[in-house]
Amino acid sequence: DTEVTQTPKHLVMGMTNKKSLKCEQHMGHRAMYWYKQKAKKPPELMFVYSYEKLSINESVPSRFSPECPNSSLLNLHLHALQPEDSALYLCASSQDRTGKISGNTIYFGEGSWLTVV
Amino acid sequence: AQSVTQLDSHVSVSEGTPVLLRCNYSSSYSPSLFWYVQHPNKGLQLLLKYTSAATLVKGINGFEAEFKKSETSFHLTKPSAHMSDAAEYFCVVSSNDYKLSFGAGTTVTVRA
Numbered sequence: 001d002t003e004v005t006q007t008p009k010h011l012v013m014g015m016t017n018k019k020s021l022k023c024e025q026h027m028g029h030r031a032m033y034w035y036k037q038k039a040k041k042p043p044e045l046m047f048v049y050s051y052e053k054l055s056i057n058e059s060v061p062s063r064f065s066p067e068c069p070n071s072s073l074l075n076l077h078l079h080a081l082q083p084e085d086s087a088l089y090l091c092a093s094s095q096d097r098t099g100k101i102s103g104n105t106i107y108f109g110e111g112s113w114l115t116v117v
Numbered sequence: 118a119q120s121v122t123q124l125d126s127h128v129s130v131s132e133g134t135p136v137l138l139r140c141n142y143s144s145s146y147s148p149s150l151f152w153y154v155q156h157p158n159k160g161l162q163l164l165l166k167y168t169s170a171a172t173l174v175k176g177i178n179g180f181e182a183e184f185k186k187s188e189t190s191f192h193l194t195k196p197s198a199h200m201s202d203a204a205e206y207f208c209v210v211s212s213n214d215y216k217l218s219f220g221a222g223t224t225v226t227v228r229a
Contacts, residue, residue, distance in 0.1 A: 031215065042207055042219035043161070056215055090160055105151070106217060108161040
């Protein structure tokens with residue numbers, strides 16, 4: 001089973017709203033990721049969690065706030081977003097026994113389509 | 118440092134004919150290489166990966182790729198295209214940290 005589950009599949013929010021994207025995996029993976037993908041572009045890394053600790057923040061604006069409550073769950077809290085933040089947000093996970101991903105496969109979820117109005 | 122170049126932004130083939138998607142990479146370390154497929158309005162699905170074992174890698178749905186170190190290439194092929202192969206394909210390299218480097222993507226269309 002290589003499933004990464006994301007909810008909701010679609011989200012429309014106003015610029016003053018607070019909402020959250022959720023991600024869950026039950027593969028025992030210890031690294032989890034958030035990516036942002038705009039139309040016709042490859043995904044861009046936002047955050048990496050390794051063993052529930054934030055390892056990488058790719059200079060993402062503070063209106064995006066990640067949270068890793070446990071090894072199976074990853075949230076992305078959204079507040080005061082801009083219309084240009086509308087995109088597909090992909091969650092992913094991989095094994096992290098060595099602290100690096102080299103050789104590890106990253107498994108992606110189906111994504112959450114976010115529209116900011 | 119690592120980078121990926123997908124040599125074709127768009128490939129159009131007839132159903133039943135071969136598909137070739139070209140990918141060149143650069144990496145300071147021994148890389149792991151992947152091909153992912155993204156169907157419209159879907160997430161990324163792993164097609165296959167190379168991690169320094171056999172240089173010819175077989176994946177799902179009849180796809181395979183050959184790692185050529187001397188040419189720094191990792192081209193993806195399929196002998197006979199199916200209508201369901203119409204999608205976006207990404208060549209990806211990972212080396213020694215958490216960051217994947219994605220190619221720009223190749224859009225595959227399949228003509229009936």
